[in-house]
Amino acid sequence: MTVYFRSLLLMAFCFLTINSYAQKHKKIAAKKPAASLSASVAAGQKVYMQYCVSCHQVDGGGVQHMNPPLIKTTYVLGDKSKIIKIVLHGFSEDVDINGDSYSNTMPSFDMLKDQEIADVLTYVRNSFTNKASAVKVSEVTALRGKK
Amino acid sequence: MKNKFLITSLLSTVAVVGLLSFTTPGKKHITTHAATPASLKLPAGFKADVIAENLGTTRHIATTPQGDIYVKSNFNARRNKDAKGITVLHDNGDGTTTVKSKFGDFSGTGVYIKSGYLYASSDEEVFRYKLNDKNEVIDPTKPERIVTGLISRHEHEAKAILLDNAGNLYVNIGAYSNSCQEKDRQKGSMGQKGCPILDSAAGIWQFKADKPDQHYKDGVRYATGLRNVVGMDWNTELNQLFVMQHGRDQLHDIFPDMFTVQQSALLPAECLYAIKKGDNAGWPYIYYDQQQHKKILAPEYGGDGKKTGGENAIDPAVAFPGHLAPNGLLFYTGNQFPAKYKNGAFIAFHGSWNRAPEPQAGYFVVFQPFKDGKPFGDWEVFADNFAGSPENVASGHAEHRPCGLAQAADGSIYVTDDSKGFIYKITYKK
Numbered sequence: 001m002t003v004y005f006r007s008l009l010l011m012a013f014c015f016l017t018i019n020s021y022a023q024k025h026k027k028i029a030a031k032k033p034a035a036s037l038s039a040s041v042a043a044g045q046k047v048y049m050q051y052c053v054s055c056h057q058v059d060g061g062g063v064q065h066m067n068p069p070l071i072k073t074t075y076v077l078g079d080k081s082k083i084i085k086i087v088l089h090g091f092s093e094d095v096d097i098n099g100d101s102y103s104n105t106m107p108s109f110d111m112l113k114d115q116e117i118a119d120v121l122t123y124v125r126n127s128f129t130n131k132a133s134a135v136k137v138s139e140v141t142a143l144r145g146k147k
Numbered sequence: 148m149k150n151k152f153l154i155t156s157l158l159s160t161v162a163v164v165g166l167l168s169f170t171t172p173g174k175k176h177i178t179t180h181a182a183t184p185a186s187l188k189l190p191a192g193f194k195a196d197v198i199a200e201n202l203g204t205t206r207h208i209a210t211t212p213q214g215d216i217y218v219k220s221n222f223n224a225r226r227n228k229d230a231k232g233i234t235v236l237h238d239n240g241d242g243t244t245t246v247k248s249k250f251g252d253f254s255g256t257g258v259y260i261k262s263g264y265l266y267a268s269s270d271e272e273v274f275r276y277k278l279n280d281k282n283e284v285i286d287p288t289k290p291e292r293i294v295t296g297l298i299s300r301h302e303h304e305a306k307a308i309l310l311d312n313a314g315n316l317y318v319n320i321g322a323y324s325n326s327c328q329e330k331d332r333q334k335g336s337m338g339q340k341g342c343p344i345l346d347s348a349a350g351i352w353q354f355k356a357d358k359p360d361q362h363y364k365d366g367v368r369y370a371t372g373l374r375n376v377v378g379m380d381w382n383t384e385l386n387q388l389f390v391m392q393h394g395r396d397q398l399h400d401i402f403p404d405m406f407t408v409q410q411s412a413l414l415p416a417e418c419l420y421a422i423k424k425g426d427n428a429g430w431p432y433i434y435y436d437q438q439q440h441k442k443i444l445a446p447e448y449g450g451d452g453k454k455t456g457g458e459n460a461i462d463p464a465v466a467f468p469g470h471l472a473p474n475g476l477l478f479y480t481g482n483q484f485p486a487k488y489k490n491g492a493f494i495a496f497h498g499s500w501n502r503a504p505e506p507q508a509g510y511f512v513v514f515q516p517f518k519d520g521k522p523f524g525d526w527e528v529f530a531d532n533f534a535g536s537p538e539n540v541a542s543g544h545a546e547h548r549p550c551g552l553a554q555a556a557d558g559s560i561y562v563t564d565d566s567k568g569f570i571y572k573i574t575y576k577k
Contacts, residue, residue, distance in 0.1 A: 009312070051334075053504050054400050054411075057543060063500040064548070064566060065221075089334075092301050101223050105302050105325075107333035 014131050037122065037134050044123025047116045051109060052124075060128030066096040066104045071128045080121070080135050084143050114140040151416065182242045186503060186569050188531040195530065195573045198244040198561075202234055202568035207307065207551035208258040208473070208561055209281035211263070214238045214248070216553070218563060218570065219258035219267055221305075233258065233267055236570070238555065244570075250287035255378065257308035257318075261356065266316065268306040270299040273318060274356075292359045294318060298348050301560075302331075303375040303393070311381055314357045317388060318366075321375035322349035326395050326447050327431035334401055338447030345371055349430055351379075351422065370422045372460060374430040377497075378476035378552075384490050385520045388422040389464070391473035391494060395434055395445070396501040402446040410452070412505035414438070417471050418463035419492065419515070419522075429460030437466035463481075463490075465522050470499035471509035475552035475562070478517075483558025484575045491516045493529065495549040499541070501504050506541035510534040511547055512562060530573060533564065 049058075055067040062069035070076050075083055075097060090108035094101065109117065118137045125132035173558040182196035183318060185426075204221040211217075211572045215237050231249035238244050250288055257268035265284055266276040274290035293316065296308060303321025310316050324331045327342040347363060350371040353363045370390075378391040399411030406414070415434035420426070424452045429435075442457040444450030468475070475495030479488045498509035512530040516523045534545035547564040554560055559574040 049504065050425060051400070054397060054501055055503075057503050058502070059542070061544065063543065066500060090330075092331075094301060096223065099223075099226065101225075103301050103304055105331045107330060107336075111334065118503075 037126070040119045040122040040134055041126050042123075043116075043120035044121070045127070047112065047120040048123055051112070052120065055104065055106070060124065060130075062102075065100070066102055067106075068102045069128075070124050070130070072130060076130055077132050078125055080133075080139055081143055083121055083124075084117065084135065084140050085146075087112070087121065088140075088144060095122045110144070114144065120135070172433070179239075179243050179245045180243065185569075186201070186532060186535075187573075187575065190529065192577070193530075193575050195575055196236065196570050197569050198572045199236055199246065199509070199570040200568065202246075202340075202570065203563045205234070205550065205563040205568045205570065206565055207258045207306070208487065208553040208563050208570070209258045209260045209556055210553045210561065211260060212556045213281050213558055214240060215240065215282060216244075216555075216561065217258050217260070217267075218267060218551075219255055220568070221565070222254045223255065224254055230254070232269070233265075233287075238329055238572070240557070248287070250284070251290070255527065256305035259309050260539060261310035264356075266293070266308055266356075268308045268318070270304040270306055271295065271297045273297075273306070273308055275356075288450075292360055293356070293358065293367050294354050294366070295360050297352075298323060303348075305377055307379050309376050309379055309381055309388075310356055311388070312386070314356045316354045317369060317379070318352050318354065319373070319376040319379060319390070320348045320352055321377075321393075322430065324431075325374075325397060326401070326445060328401070328447055330402070332397060335402070336401070336447070338431055338445065343430075349374055351376065351388070354426075367424075369424055370420075370426045370428070372427040372429045372432075373420070377472075377474040377550075378494060380476040380478050380492075381383060382421075382478050382520070383480060384478070385421075389476060389478070389492070390420050390422055392418045392420060392428060392430075393472055393475050394418065395430070396470070398446070398452075405446055405452050409505060412502035415443070415469055416463065416466035417469065417473050417496075418467070419465040419473075419476075419494070421460075421464045421552060426461050427459060429457035433457035433460055435463055435466055437468065440466075465515055465526065467494075467496075467513070467526065468508065470501045472497035472499060474550040475512075477552035477560065479554065479560070481554050481558030481560075487516055488514065490520075492522075493552055493560065494526075495552050497548050497550055497565070498534070498543070498545050500543055503543070507543040508540065510540055510545045510548055512552070530562065530571075533555065 060070040092105040117140045118135045121135040185195040187195040199518040209217045218234045230475045233251040235247040253269040255269040259266045273294040276284040300323035307319040328336040330336040351369045353369040354366045372537045375393040376390040394415040398406040417438035444456035474497040477493045494513045496509040499507045510533045514529040515526040533547040534540045548566040550565040551563040562571040
């Protein structure tokens, strides 16, 4: 009985190790841009949970009439320089975001590093059902200090 | 061949259209809605019906003894050029409600009836319409502008209004800021010295009820240090103004070293204040901590979550948990509900957002008993489940969000929902 059980455990252990080894291998073997995208998304999620979540919510759904959603909006999926500037300078204008207007003030996050801003925007553009290209650090650096 | 087909299909289209317009004679916007049971949780003996649906972003609500209901709505004027800000309903008393008319081309929150006039606000102005002896608006196209030029800066812009029995109009002017920081809502930014916002906002202003085109200089700052008030009511027993303040947001976001995410989700209190002329509730220098039962110095002004402050600021009459967003206040003066409700306060909590990533809360109507003009005993949730489920509450994806409150002629109460434009009627059956 116990022998049977032990060998079962051993088998399971072997299977898991081999499996995880194979997965690790796959990751390393993957193309470089995909790897850096997932790293940026993971780092960006941390920034998001620290600085953006209280207004835009865990699922990016925002708050009706107050804080806009980050789900497939023309801003999120559109011109990257626009959203980089929104994060650098803040945003409080009377505009429509996918048909609705929102009344709250988004502060400037210019205390974040260029890397953090690139990561958080890459996370936003690749979460909440969004799919769009990564925001590069160099794109943030180029816009910092410009109005 | 092709032409013939085109002509026949054209002809049949004309016929169908003709038939349609024939079957809806004099197609005005008069529609009657049969009440449907609402899935609200209420104390034993109460029932709730939905008496109107899909009226838009319905905010505050006012009623007449004749059974008319005036509902004020917000709308996006850029997108809806023809939208109307005031909807008139009639409660037929037989379980049906008729949409009588819509008028007023301004979006906004406030509506109130007093001494033969209907008052209604946009986010910058207050208007009034003369009523006939049946409390119907005589000329919906020509309101008289009573107040103009009020500050509205993309944050806390709703102007709640009410009138007293002495010919005065009260208007809430919310602060266009969270905590009067140098940079609004920015991490670590400190408070502006001698917060300049208090000069023109973050308080209740008093104007004359009947003088046209008043500006700030014609009004009196009746109470100050109130960050943002949406729910307010005149307590007729005490002949006194009561207001519900929306407490500040983002203690953790702005001062992460002093406040945990969990503390920030619960603090500070949403406060009910009994207001006397000249009162100061202390914003932005202090906030009320309902756990320590103290006025605490705001971190923007040197506080650390423990140091107290605001020696000259009034204490709340009742302190509720943080971020629940009180948008409606109603002192119950009817005779339909059981005796314990008489002269007590109903508060519509719109529901939180600023608790994320902690679970959200609110989306209910609370009852606070009063005795001899003072809060008496603990508050209780009166009407719950506007959100649709506990999961919707926690995630903040509420189906409906209670906003305005009013008492019906028969002593029932109405609750508006500014998410889907439902109007609820809550009645008590003996």
